[in-house]
Amino acid sequence: MEPAKREATKRWLGISPAVLVIFIFMVIPICIMAVYAFLEANPYGGVRPHFTLDAFIQFFFEYDFDDNLVFNSAYLNIYWRSFVLAFFTTVLCLLIGFPTAYYIAMQPTNKKNMLIFLVTIPFWTNLLIRTFSWILILRDYGVINNILLGMGVIDKPLTLLYTNGAVLIGLVYTYIPFIVLPIYATVEKLDLRLLEAAHDLYANRRQLMSKIILPLTAPGIIAGGILVFIPSLGAFIAPNLLGGGKKLMIGSLIQLQFASSRNWPFGSAAALFLMAAVLIAMMIYLLGPARKTDLGENAG
Amino acid sequence: MPETAIEVRNITKKFGVHTEHEVTALDDVSISIKDNEFFTLLGPSGCGKTTLLRLIAGFEYSTRGQILLYGENLIGLPPQKRPINTVFQHYALFPHMTVAENVAFPMKMLGKDDGETKKAVNEKLELVKMQDFANRKPGQLSGGQQQRIALARALAPHPKVLLLDEPLSALDLKLRQEMRTELKNLQRETGITFIFVTHDQVEALTMSDRIAVMSVGKIQQRGCPTEIYEKPNNRFVADFIGETNLLEATVSKVEGNDIFCKLSDNIILKGEGETGKNVGDPVTLAVRPEKIALSPISEQTEGSFTGKINNSIYLGTDTTYIISVNGKSELASVEQNSAVGKVRFKIGDEVCINVADNAIRILED
Numbered sequence: 001m002e003p004a005k006r007e008a009t010k011r012w013l014g015i016s017p018a019v020l021v022i023f024i025f026m027v028i029p030i031c032i033m034a035v036y037a038f039l040e041a042n043p044y045g046g047v048r049p050h051f052t053l054d055a056f057i058q059f060f061f062e063y064d065f066d067d068n069l070v071f072n073s074a075y076l077n078i079y080w081r082s083f084v085l086a087f088f089t090t091v092l093c094l095l096i097g098f099p100t101a102y103y104i105a106m107q108p109t110n111k112k113n114m115l116i117f118l119v120t121i122p123f124w125t126n127l128l129i130r131t132f133s134w135i136l137i138l139r140d141y142g143v144i145n146n147i148l149l150g151m152g153v154i155d156k157p158l159t160l161l162y163t164n165g166a167v168l169i170g171l172v173y174t175y176i177p178f179i180v181l182p183i184y185a186t187v188e189k190l191d192l193r194l195l196e197a198a199h200d201l202y203a204n205r206r207q208l209m210s211k212i213i214l215p216l217t218a219p220g221i222i223a224g225g226i227l228v229f230i231p232s233l234g235a236f237i238a239p240n241l242l243g244g245g246k247k248l249m250i251g252s253l254i255q256l257q258f259a260s261s262r263n264w265p266f267g268s269a270a271a272l273f274l275m276a277a278v279l280i281a282m283m284i285y286l287l288g289p290a291r292k293t294d295l296g297e298n299a300g
Numbered sequence: 301m302p303e304t305a306i307e308v309r310n311i312t313k314k315f316g317v318h319t320e321h322e323v324t325a326l327d328d329v330s331i332s333i334k335d336n337e338f339f340t341l342l343g344p345s346g347c348g349k350t351t352l353l354r355l356i357a358g359f360e361y362s363t364r365g366q367i368l369l370y371g372e373n374l375i376g377l378p379p380q381k382r383p384i385n386t387v388f389q390h391y392a393l394f395p396h397m398t399v400a401e402n403v404a405f406p407m408k409m410l411g412k413d414d415g416e417t418k419k420a421v422n423e424k425l426e427l428v429k430m431q432d433f434a435n436r437k438p439g440q441l442s443g444g445q446q447q448r449i450a451l452a453r454a455l456a457p458h459p460k461v462l463l464l465d466e467p468l469s470a471l472d473l474k475l476r477q478e479m480r481t482e483l484k485n486l487q488r489e490t491g492i493t494f495i496f497v498t499h500d501q502v503e504a505l506t507m508s509d510r511i512a513v514m515s516v517g518k519i520q521q522r523g524c525p526t527e528i529y530e531k532p533n534n535r536f537v538a539d540f541i542g543e544t545n546l547l548e549a550t551v552s553k554v555e556g557n558d559i560f561c562k563l564s565d566n567i568i569l570k571g572e573g574e575t576g577k578n579v580g581d582p583v584t585l586a587v588r589p590e591k592i593a594l595s596p597i598s599e600q601t602e603g604s605f606t607g608k609i610n611n612s613i614y615l616g617t618d619t620t621y622i623i624s625v626n627g628k629s630e631l632a633s634v635e636q637n638s639a640v641g642k643v644r645f646k647i648g649d650e651v652c653i654n655v656a657d658n659a660i661r662i663l664e665d
């Protein structure tokens with residue numbers, strides 16, 4: 001074999017485990033899901049091998065009393081609400097996560113490692129338990145309401161739990177480490193001499209942030225944003241526990257179809273719609289601002 | 301008498317104050333730098349030259365002392381409020397901006413309008429001959445090109461003083477030599493006061509109007525390049541700038557400005573220096589190798605003494621001879637090959653040594 005070819009073969013052998021894992025655990029399940037979406041539901045779970053578009057019809061329409069198909073926005077509303085919540089989760093995570101990451105990155109090495117270690121501590125406890133603890137904090141006679149009542153600020157408990165706000169708090173709490181870490185990684189690589197140069201060239205603090213720090217840490221901000229936005233779109237633990245399951249979100253909807261509703265094709269179709277929505281959102285996110293600021297080069 | 305651009309008054313800078321690692325980087329340093337001057341701070345690493353530059357730029361705060369810019373106190377002003385710009389050793393170009401955007405940056409930060417900004421960008425890019433690269437990113441340029449952009453960017457807002465922190469040290473030799481001439485020309489064309497920091501004596505000697513030689517947080521000597529080279533005050537300056545022969549001697553006779561010194565081997569040399577030395581005092585003499593002329597032993601003249609060639613090092617344009625005198629002290633002598641035609645002596649040859657008049661400098665302790 002000629003050397004160039006042998007090199008190529010070696011490279012393929014090297015990455016083959018990763019390719020294999022992705023193929024078995026990502027590509028095949030997505031294909032199965034895509035196929036199931038076009039099959040008939042079996043009321044006892046699973047599918048019957050008959051082709052049908054029922055799942056997709058159910059997504060947009062319902063049958064009225066006269067058995068006519070009429071447009072039904074219920075599911076689209078769930079998607080919309082999920083998008084809005086995921087959007088605000090991402091924004092809040094950025095607002096809290098960026099200063100946190102920046103502060104950590106500017107500390108001396110010892111302190112920096114310690115603080116980063118602290119950021120990862122929540123991962124040591126199961127997410128379900130951590131989310132349950134928010135119920136104790138937010139419920140009618142929970143920590144917050146008791147404190148406010150005790151201080152005489154309010155005379156009857158505020159409804160905090162089972163609101164969109166509670167879901168938002170839960171999501172921000174869950175995903176904030178995911179935004180701190182990538183932003184920390186880019187801020188840490190930031191060449192501090194550039195900040196000195198910018199000051200020397202008459203930039204004040206605000207201009208330094210907007211013209212130098214933000215553009216140079218954009219890759220981390222975008223990576224972190226994606227890492228928060230996508231999982232919070234499909235999250236179901238926080239919406240179920242803190243939202244009370246009254247107002248469905250995408251994750252809960254899909255989970256319901258495979259569990260109690262036993263409508264696997266509809267669950268698959270809903271998941272496919274989520275995937276499509278995420279892909280479109282990502283394209284807008286990445287191609288839009290990325291092209292202007294030329295992120296490819298900054299990353300290096 | 302030209303105006304004073306930068307006046308450094310009794311500046312002391314300590315790092316790590318109140319810790320066990322307290323270091324005095326600058327110890328009661330005073331300098332005044334004239335308007336439109338090319339001034340160089342020269343010294344080995346750790347001598348405090350970069351700290352002084354950073355104090356003038358505003359990146360560090362002094363422990364004591366004042367810095368005045370045309371009579372106005374700068375202490376307490378952050379870098380963005382000082383009409384002083386810096387060319388950094390590693391250029392510090394903004395990687396996410398094009399060359400033109402980099403040069404426009406200070407103009408935009410100062411709130412200049414688009415027309416003025418554009419004019420300054422074009423002018424400065426032309427000045428450093430980089431107008432064809434306006435739309436490139438810094439990452440696509442060579443070190444020398446980045447250096448020019450850094451210069452253009454620092455000059456764009458027409459600062460009152462330009463600080464240059466070893467800007468040539470990252471370039472290769474050929475480019476460095478080119479840039480020396482260019483920097484000097486640039487300073488003349490723009491009329492801006494340059495304060496240049498370097499550890500390279502050749503850079504300092506070729507470009508500067510005046511030089512301050514620094515060591516261990518203090519200024520050892522200041523003066524124009526010829527003064528610094530020809531009349532070093534002390535051992536550090538004599539040794540740091542160029543090659544030099546350092547000889548231990550004792551004063552044998554003082555006649556006005558002429559001080560006669562006796563080497564250990566009874567050779568008497570006439571030296572000069574501003575030191576108040578008396579007969580019998582030990583002194584250190586400095587003689588540049590090119591001021592020591594050699595001739596064949598047969599042509600011995602009055603006032604010369606003899607030695608033996610220990611080593612000869614051929615350097616193309618010059619030859620350096622290492623000579624031992626009475627088998628003891630070693631001297632280096634440099635002869636220009638073109639002036640004498642060829643390499644004249646071989647190892648082991650006895651030679652006659654002539655030291656030029658006024659070539660011997662008596663150093664302060």
